Amino acid sequence: MTTGATPELAEAIQRGYDRRDRADTAPTIAHFEALLAEHPDHPVLAYEVGGAYDTAGEEETARGHYERAPALGLDGDVLRRCLCQYASTLRWLGELDESLVVLDRARREFPDSDSVRVFRALTLNDAQRSDEALAALLTVVTVVTVHAEATDLGRWAAGLRGLAQWLADGRPD
Template identity: 90%
Template sequence: MTTDVTPELAEAIQRGYDRRDRANMVPTIAYFQALLAEHPGHPVLVYEVGGAYDTAGQEETARGYYERALALGLDGDVLRRCLCQYASTLRWLGELDESLAVLDRARREFPDSDSVRVCNG
């Protein structure tokens, strides 16, 4: 499985963000689901679908996507963002020990990241 994001895919992801309405995430979820259907199993798109559900307040659904994206293999900045969001989702779901374990991983893998430090704050 490739984690590569072509320039075209990066543009498509950005279009999803540009059109996002946080008050009504249904179209954004549908957009990222359709994009994932075009690129089945792409870890970055699995993560993006999870993020859309997370923004919609559907943490339990988001959790499954985050876990799947991590299992498929993320790296770099997308991995950092996924770990922070996944830890936050686990915290919202009341799974504090699991959340702390994810944050510990983020700290180990991204020791110089300001956003990881903020997540840990």
């Protein structure tokens, strides 16, 4: 979660999460803003501030932080989460094409990510591209079928994978 953070900074970030109250986000925003003020070019903190504003429903403010974090060098799993959240923010702002651009980047960088597939499906659905959205979700479902303890869909996994591909291909004859 805290790529490139000292143990002290990682602990401070965790404190922000531990004290988070989704009904009153102002203290969380203040906590992460204070950390960012102390470490103004830290990519993880830029992302965390964006997430705090996003949780508060302040998508325009979150957007700037989500854009800044990768530019500062955010990488790894935190980058994946940032791209998903940024794309979701763009979706909430009605910027569906931009959301898909961000998610396409995330797919290239994290091709096995179920979270990227799900966030992309949400954007595709909002863009009235329901077959593509359903295909993306079915892909996630069929990945889960590998883990028999997680679902009882294993019996239909091959069929669901085929249906997902057929939808993704535009329902060919």
